[in-house]
Amino acid sequence: MNDTLISIIIPTYNRVDLISKAIESVFKQTYQNFEIIVVDDGSTDGTKEYMESVNYKKIKYIRIKNSGVSIARNKGIELSSGEYVAFLDSDDYWIPEKLEKQLLLFKSDRDLCMLYSNFCYVDNDGRENSEPALNLPKNNKIDYTKVFLDGGCFPYPSTVMLKKKGLSGIKFFDKSLIQSEDLDFWLRISFDKKIRFIDENLAKIRIHSGNTTKSRVDVWLGVLRVIRKNSLVLKQKGFDLGMYYSKFYLMASRASLFEGNRFMAFIFCFKAFYYFPFDRNFLKGIIKIFLPIKYLKKRNKKYLSNKHIPEILQDYY
Secondary structure (H helix, E strand, C coil), X not given: CCXXXXXXEEEEXXXXXXXXXXXXXXXXXXXXXXXXXXXXXXXXXXXXXXXXXXXXXXXXXXXXXXXXXXXXXXXXXXXXXXXXXXXXXXXXXXXXXXXXXXXXXXXXXXXXXXXEEEEEXXXXXXXXXXXXXXXXXXXXXXCHHHHHHHCCCCCCHHHCEEEHHHHCCCCCCCXXXXXXXXXXXXXXXXXXXXXXXXXXXXXXXXXXXXXCCCCHHHHHHHHHHHHHHCHHHHHHCCCCHHHHHHHHHHHHHHHHHHCCCHHHHHHHHXXXXXXXCCCCHHHHHHHHHCCCHHHHHHHHHHHHHCCCCCHHHHXXX
16 A cells, blocks of 8 residues: 555645644655645745745645636646645644545545545634534435535545546536635536545644635635536436525525625525525525624524534524
């Protein structure tokens, strides 16, 4: 097994204060046959100077003009030499056994194309929440396309490992997508390839000001765009797209409400009704639009504290 090379793709943009922890976690892996490809997406914070001062033969540092994370990840894949590719965002880090555990599973099942794992969150001060972030339904026959669309066990990039040979005929990350480009890629893999989830926290995902500033409205509209882009295949696979359009418009409605835009919350709520009038959450969404936001946030916080609800789904409740 030690003769199998794994390529680790680390895209980065202005995270000079965090990237050293990510790289250090790779060098602490129990499996050591790897190469690290750091793709700097035009950082302006001293990342270039830091990376040029790092003297490790296993690291390739490539600097490109600021083009977005999809192009950075795709560049890393194109330059990779390994049989397998693992992604690591520059603000995250791995537990030491991460690569070894995933490679063992790949070696035990030649049909596998994609593996991803559970993870836990780390805050700005380095405090780890040991609670697993994902919750995969217990089912012997898992439809990963449905799992990804439902959102309860969505693959975070820093947990994913792919078999490069298995990606033949599949385009990499879509650079035209500003949001949810990872969901789009994972979905397209799930249409024809074998995927497996490892219910262990193999990665630590940082929550900090640099990765929590995205509008959640834009996130849900990005998900809707991905569904529309892949609608033909999803329909062929029997998915009720109206139900999913309704679900994510309701999420956008709730996110708009929490961002103080009641008008757009109202618009998104009625778009949800248009696509799937039978969603019981529509009436709840309308009622919430007329309630004080402070009350909703307080009630929401209390409710979520007693439930195991993945962060990605919290706008639905």
